[in-house]
Amino acid sequence: MSNPRYLLFFLRECSAFFLAVFLGELLCRFWILAFRPERYAAWLEWSKAPWIVAFNVLALAFACLHAATFFKAAATILVVRMGGRRVPGALISGGHFAGWAVASAVLGWLLVRA
């Protein structure tokens, strides 16, 4: 594992576990809301535990790593030709990052305000 790129690859793959657990958290929340609404308040209290929030912070870090590596990968995979020349990879991944900013802003606003 002396190669720093292998480390990045390893971390990228590890992100899967953290995302999986968070998806479990999400599903759990909505399952309780749908089937056991009387336990929702208790679940909310449980979700405030420091170790859970700490895990979510890690999950956020891994989710961002996933996003960054995914958008960079998109540049290799998406071959877009405009005017007979290939659009440079930096533009493709840049476009994805811009989309990410917009999507996050919109969804964030909806989550908090709608």
Next chain:
Amino acid sequence: MALPEVTLTVTRYDPESDQDLRTQAYTVPYREDMVVLDALNHIKDRVDASLTYRWSCRMGVCGSCGMNVNGTPKLTCATFLKDCGGEVRVEPLANFPVVRDLVVDMSDFMEKLKAVKPWLIRMAESPVEAGEYKQSPEELDAYKPYAMCINCTLCYAACPVYGIEPRFVGPAAIALAQRYNLDSRDQGRAERKPIVGSEEGIWECTFVGECTVVCPKGVDPAGAIQRAKVMTTTEWWQSVLMPWTAKRAAA
């Protein structure tokens, strides 16, 4: 004044007398413009004639001199000693069986290369009177990077998946298959599919990306493989969701 020198630690292996790989250190006079291959040639010419290794063009187009230098697969004719950071460790190309010293057995790659049929396949050849198969510059651009492959197999040495699964068809073979699949003159995609689209083909790849990093000719085999995944997946879904659009010709 003492002339500058550099020490190379080189893997040795004589199948007739050695049980395992061993290393030998050689000190060679150092000039700033020397590449690793120059040092190896100096050793063979002046120090130890028994050292065995492959090389040919010494200018990065034949693909013969691939070896692991300080743990990274490189063409030794294109690797400057001054970029090696003082210590120079030369080992046979990783992930291949060692025949002798720095020479590896590439027959696995050769078989896979043959299996992907790296030549133009036509349903029926047009008669000569019909003229040439014409191709525009844009059509050439579609596959040109993949045509730059010199079969040096540095990508196989760098690929961790090939390291654990020797049946993986591998970066170069798939990139070369794509070179033909994307060639407007070719009609052989379906014929290559059983190999390229097999479990040991594109689906074995987990997009580590090391192959593209080490490629000395900018082929981007990782990109070729992922694009093949996209093409195969799109085709599959199209055939499932819109079976009436299935192409009549085998390609």
Next chain:
Amino acid sequence: MPPHAYRAHPTEPFFWALFSSGGMVAAMLMPVVILVLGILAPLGLVPASVESAERLTALGGNWLVKLFLLVLIVLPLFHVMHRIRFILIDLGLKPLRRPIGVLCYGTAFLGSALTAWVMLRL
């Protein structure tokens, strides 16, 4: 090495489509969801009403929201399980290729079914 038979795997394109689209959904949308619901809300850095039962149930009654939540959970779930499948295989569990595939995608299908059921009920 002697030539061997190449194995066809007709279902790979199916799962790869889910993997790649799930990866895009996860990349674009999950970070902000984790931030708001997993960090800001429990820490009280957004109003408590954001994750209150009343608000979420009201929002969850909307079919568009149900569909959105379904996509948000199901596609990344397939992405994640596909990755985990290959991690397990690369860790040396090669002979268990088939059972690992069944386990990983089975989990994804199960999670998807549960999510669909929840969304219907919400």
